[in-house]
Amino acid sequence: MKPILKKRHVLFPLIILITTSCVNLSRRFKNHDFVWVNKKDLKKYVNIQTESYNIIEDSKPSTSSKDVSNFVRELSPEGQAEIFKALSSKSTSIDQFATSLTHKLVINNSSPSKIRVFPTTINKSIVFSVDRRWVSEGGNEDYRTFNRIADRLTNLEVSLDLPDSGNIEFNSWDKFVTDWVTVDLGKVTSSQQWSATANVSASTSAKTYGSNKSTLSNTIATKSGKSDIGLTENSDLNNSGGEILKGNEHSTSIGPSASLNLTDKYETNINLLLSRMKLSGTISKSSIVLRQEGAFGVDLSGNTSVSVQYNFNGDYADPITIFKVPDYYKATEAIPVASLLKNTAKWFFPNITEPVPGYLKYKYLYRHVNKNTVKHIPEARQSVTFFYGEIGQTSEIPPLKIDLIKPEDFKPITYRIGLETGGTIQYLKWDDEIINFETASEAASFVEYLINLSKTNNTYGTIKPAPTATQINNIKVKKYQN
Structure with a gap:
């Protein structure tokens, strides 16, 4: 009995080890670590780029006449x-x-308006391009970080702020409703089964067995309507058609003993459907905030577009004069400048001289799958590390500066007539006002008229500076951003 008791001390630690392994498996879902990303490593995991685009709305043509x-x-x-x-x-x-x-x-509405006021609101589309880095940018003083394919961006918060002192503010956007999306992750099953047996007792057993099988054969013959039946019985010495089995079995267990079985199985037979909150956020006059939360297996990298309306609260710039001339010729002759029918209109637009910047800040939670559990597809069984990072939240890591509003977003483009003299360009004036045309074709028609007018005896009248015979070929149409 002493050897048996001595071996029991070896068996007990083995049983504890098996039990502990099972407990660790059941707690695999809680096997998470959280790490605050160092400031120099912030862009090794997530990078966001932002661009702003104008939204051009199709204008319906107005009816010029009414019957x-x-x-x-x-x-x-x-x-x-x-x-x-x-x-x-x-x-x-x-x-x-x-x-x-x-x-x-017939009511004719073809007469041009004398005044045009440009709106102080504008619609623009802001595109946030979220990049989950699969490898970091390395250098002489840095090392490369290779992220795993199973990694994903699980939480993201992006904010865009306007300057505190400025004439631009956010008015509205198209992301005020939370959007829920159903995600089909496919059919995935992965499981592990542990089993353990232990024997701590000693036992002996004996077993005797035997069998005797005989074969009964019937012989049926038909002779003159009679049947003969013959019986053959096997004896111990006759092996024809019979089987005799005899033997003894003995087993002894001196204990203790133990066995451990592990079954690791991966199948695809369960359809997993989840829902995630696609986008939510808030908007104020000086800031917009977008929040995204991904479900199991859903990565938040990609493009997100938000349509935003801006308001301008500043003053208007000095108006410009727009010229319209319905006809330059009578028959085939150029009409003298003094006889031209000249229509003018005043354009008023917001006085924006510099681009309006926006300041991008974001926070992220990056889910990194540890090396020892990369083969487990269900996320509940993965051992992961969450990396939390912040960009633009402190003075050490300032926000990213981007151009949200450009002057041309509010101010019109016109076409002027430029005269090149001595390497400089002078814009032609008519009655002491710079000549602006709404379209390039109108400006080109005016240049053609001036060239044809130079071939006659007529003067340029109140158009200054008057081009000479050698300068007339240097007149060009110039696109001008007011």
């Missing part, structure tokens, strides 16, 4: 009486009066 027929029936009785009175006073016969009643009135 009004049967207008008399649309008037009140008093109005009809006044129309009859006015038409009868101008008619000398019944036929002329009837013709006046059936005449179609």
